[in-house]
Amino acid sequence: MTVRVVLADDQPLIRAGLRVLIADTPDLEIVGEAGTGAEAVALVEDVRPDVVVMDIRMPDMDGIEATRRITTARVIMLTTFDDDDYVYGSLRAGASGFLVKDMALEEILAAIRVVAGGDALIAPGVTRRLIEEFAARPAPRPEARPVGGVTDREREVLTLVGRGLNNREIAEELYISVATAKAHVARLLTKLGARDRVQLVILAYELGLVTPPTGGSTT
CATH class of the missing domain: 1.10.10.10 (Winged helix-like DNA-binding domain superfamily/Winged helix DNA-binding domain)
Incomplete structure (x- = not known):
């Protein structure tokens, strides 16, 4: 079964890196990209993905509020933890995972599969923080x-x-x-x-x- 993924990040380079990696992964498929939280919410309603990889800090609407509004997909927060104090808020809003951007791309792919399967995942070290x-x-x-x-x-x-x-x-x-x-x-x-x-x-x-x-x- 192919996991349908939406990428939501205001940094095109981040989206491009994930897009290239996922394109070579047979069990994952990018079905849309968004540059703001509001775009992500609308896109999820339109394409109904399984998982959203969401940045926390985005213009227009941040990832926490977007996650709170998304009820039809599981959300993985992807951010730079050391620069962000929103971990608690994002998980409380309903995120099923929290990853940091300096993780290996292969680890992010594995996290997408874990969350798509119904489990939750937090990057090593983030739980302690x-x-x-x-x-x-x-x-x-x-x-x-x-x-x-x-x-x-x-x-x-x-x-x-x-x-x-x-x-x-x-x-x-x-x-x-x-x-x-x-x-x-x-x-x-x-x-x-x-x-x-x-x-x-x-x-x-x-x-x-x-x-x-x-x-x-x-x-």
Whole structure:
């Protein structure tokens, strides 16, 4: 099955590099390009892609607002993380992935396939930076509180998801099968109205189930 992709970036060179790479990839197809967030939203409505590779900083409408308005495709944010403090906002808006532009193009292709398959993906290192961003926020972290409709076991699973564990690691931690861990995650997605695993991570922090480190090194 071919994954249909829209590229949204105000830098033509970025789009050109991805376009050339994807053109040589038989299971991926570029079905449109946009230079602004507003163009991306309109284009997605028109061509109905599977995945949108979206820059955060664009004229007219930024990638966060565009992602919030896109409901028919999965969005991967692609940006320069060190120059951008919008990671949290983009994931909260519904992005299924967050990648940095200095990643190898082959890694970006792999991420497109992962997100098209229904999973979420954050570039290595970005998760730690996101946690540090939480820790740096002046507002105190909330106390852990009950999560309506979620069982004690699902709460344990949500906490481990928030710590960044995958299904296999969750299974090992709780002495359950990988299939059972996967089923718990699926039920959490439904009960909490989360689009994917990334949003579960955010919810775990917002609910106080996971507390970011404070005063640690950023190296």
